[in-house]
Amino acid sequence: METNRYPSLRTRIAFVLIFLAALFAAGVSFVLYANFSAELQNSLRHRLENITTLAALQQNGDAFMMVQAEGDPYFQEIQAQNLKIRRSDPELRFVYTMRRDDQGIYFAVDGGLPSEEGYSPFGMRYLEPGPALEENFNTMTGTILEPDFYTDEYGTFLSGYAPILNSSGEQVGVIGVDITANTILAQERAYMVQIITIDFIAGILIVLLGFFAADYLARPIVRLRDAANRISKGDLTHQITNIPTTRELAELAIDFNAMTNSLRGLITDLEQRVAERTEGITRKTEQLRSASYIARQTSEVQDLRVLLDTAVNLITDQFGYYHVGIFLVNEAGDQVTLLSASSEGGKRMMQKGYSLKVGTQGTISDAAAQKKTRIALDVGADAVIFNNPDLPHTRSEIALPLLVHDRLLGLLDIQSDKPGAFTIQDIDVLETLADQVSAAIEKAQLLDASKAAFSQLEALTAERTREAWFDKLKDKERVVTYTPLGLRAEKVLGDEANTVTIPILLRGQNIGAISIARKGNAPWSKQDEDTIREVAIQTGLAIDNIRLIEEATQRAKQEQTVGELAFRFSQALDMDSLLQVAARELGQLPGVEESSVYIAQPSDVDEESGAVRKPRSARRNGS
Template identity: 35%
Template sequence: MAGQEPASYRYQGLEGDQVIGVLEPIEGTHWAVVVEVPTREAFAGLRRMVYLLVGTLVAAALLAGGLGLLLPRRIIRPLRLLQEGAAAVGAGQLEHVIRVRTNDELEELAEAFNTMAARLRESRAQLERWGQELEQQVEERTAELAEASERLQRRASQFQAIAEVGRTITLVGDLDQMLTQITQRISERFGFYHVGVFLLDEVGEYAVLRAANSEGGQRMLARGHRLKVGETGIVGYVTATGEPRIALDVGEDAVWFNNPDLPLTRSELALPLKVGDETIGALDVQSTEEAAFTEEDVTVLSMLADQVAIAIQNARLLAQTQQALAEVEETHRQYLRRAWREVVARRGPLVYEYARTGTPSLKETLLPEMKRAIERGEVVAMPIADGDGGGGAAAGSALAVPIKLRGQVIGVIDLQEIGDGRKWTEEEIALVRAISDQMALAAENVRLLEETERRAAWEHQVQAITSRIRRSPDLATILQTTVEELGRVLGADRALVRLKVGLQEADQEVEE
């Protein structure tokens, strides 16, 4: 056994029993120590351990079976309730309540879920309240914005109407036509039932309707509708006070709406037409809606009324200026007629003629076309028949162009073509007209020069006579010099001067 390692063996012992032997060699010898233990004794502890383990497993199986019966009631069912409750809360069913009564952590967890759900319900209710409040605020804000937008659109339309009225004012010169278009434009742009313009009469006693857009207003115009200032209707009030006035179809104002020509009126606004501090009329607007006018409308329409008032004043001033100009032009024409009549009277008939060889003279004849051109002040082109021209003129065509000086006819140019087929062209007529105008200006310049020279001569004579009179030493010489100079200058057969203060007093008379 020398060199053999220690080892254990299972074998049959000396007594015939199964044993487990352990061999341990003794170092330095060929001997070894053998220890034997019966198998029964060697496996006794292991056998006990197996028995204990089997018992433990059986006990564990019994315990597991008991727990299997207990868990569905104590753990799994509450967990299922928690799961279902969590799913319901997650689905939005915040009113769901988890009912777990286990007196342990699961019950606490269920209560926590219920508390959370209650808080979520409160939060949702609060959010719903906030949402309703916010929705209400949004609706109110939307309504305010819509109202503001409507007001802005209305104001934009009103200002556009004011601009259009301004354009109407600049384009139309006639006062009545301008007022009619203004009432129509205001009615169209603002949607008013009736628009009328009243102007005060010359004495300021009545406000007279001058323009209206409605059918009833036209009937009122036809019969000369007018209102007493300060007494009749809001127009009378406005024209008397110069302040705007809104009238409604209620209370004291209701009596003013009893107008058979305007039966649909339910509210009325009258605005003064003022130039400076003077009220010249009123702008009257009426609506079929109750309470149709606000203070904002008064402000905007007052701007329109001021614009209309200025336009009326400008139209009146223009009419006055045109009338004054027409009077001045008429006075000037009368002066020209008188002046040229004096020229003709001094010089005799101023008639000049050009005729081709063999054409009879018409110098002393006022031909029909010439007479017509002088009477009408217009160009006359007409055919002439045998004998029309006087002096044996043959048939042909004539052109008579008036000589006009600042609208006053002072003569006529007559052209005649003997023979058939002559038609005066526009170019020829324009040429004769241009020459006629230039000739009239040149003739007037010559007349003015001659008149200036005559006036200068008269001034010289007046100064000379005055100088001689001033050099006279006494009253008798002054009187004598005066009658002598006047008689000489004026070519009078006799000149006499008499000093007389009263009819009963003695006369002092000097005769040339």
């Protein structure tokens, strides 16, 4: 390997020393510059705060309240005062007063002349006020400064604000003062030039000292490197005899000598192991990728038949096996049936209805009975285990149980035309794949069962609804018709022209209809029909709710009547009194003409006709 393009150890050590020294110098310079800049900015802020505070104290708040337009006496008085304030310090750029209304902040009196650049006339809106001014305009109790400098076409400035108070101590406005930062920026630049000059001179000295120190430190390591190069070129018999005087380097030289002795015995064995493991890892990685792809594809399939066909075809395509089939167990758990296969022979077996008894001799039956993976590495040579004319080229077979929570769903049968085709690594991957297929099959089966249960529930609900409404309407129909004369309980719409009829459906059962006739010949739009159909749906639900309430009310009345009868029966003191109370109370029920209560011995009752001989009874005519 060509190493001349890489820097030497001496150069690296020199660069590290130079970098550390330069980093230290830069850090010191940065701290000095940051402190100097902070002092300048704090001085400017303190100065601006004092100027703004004094300027606010010089404002006549009462006169400021009277300013209504540019040029009036109060405006000129305040403008002259602020102009003096601005001219008192050459670094003051703007002095201005502001008010605030519903539309925002606007300038009132600018402490400048209309001919000057940046002059703000009375009423001009402050479109982009600073965050400190925007947040504290109405609640300002003292002087505040903007947190940062800002730069525009007029330069770099720092702004300060203070409230303007009238004679009553109420805030009537805000005075703003902008001071230029050009002076401190110039001072910062001059200080930066001084620091850079000093750092440049120090940098030259640091470079010279860095290379001198690096040469001293790297010299013994370079000598040790020369000896190591001979070893790296294959001269494992070479021993380092020039041991450095530094303890760590001396230990390193001794370790090199020990390493050469170990390498001579390990290189051959290591190369062989690396080749074998690389091949195994590559194959297992490809198998896991294929298994993951199959799992993703099968997880998206919901139909069980399509799922099984997809699984066997994908396993055959991705792994290249001779035959792949899936058996599913019956409800009794004593028989497995081939339901999907990828090979032509397997498809012929499916047409014949191929199935196996669980627990009989064979790879598949044993796997189903024991719920464990079964493998035969040379099936064709053992006719007792497997001898299938539909799959004559089989030389290896593996049967993997499809389990979910230790419940057998079926088996995944994989056959190869190569002897000894399944290794331990193959079995691990295939068992993982079988678990994924099991989960997909269970999901599909649960989905099918849920659909069947839902269909049965819908059919049962529809049948019960039909029976309930048949009993409800078997005596009479209910009709309500609206006409210009009002509501009538009769049906007047028939086959009139321009009439739309929408059935009232309740859980799939037709319990009535809504018919609407329109005046004139205007046709019914689809939106009209959709609206009537939605009304029909809501009408059906509301009517069914009323029916349910009526049935619940009727059941409550019946339970109340039974409870009252039981209470009265409990007050009877003898048999005759009880019979009389029972006959009387039953006779008072609505629609009862006559009621009788009989008590007799079992031998006196005719079991076929129910006739009673020698009865003890009580009778009550209904009222």
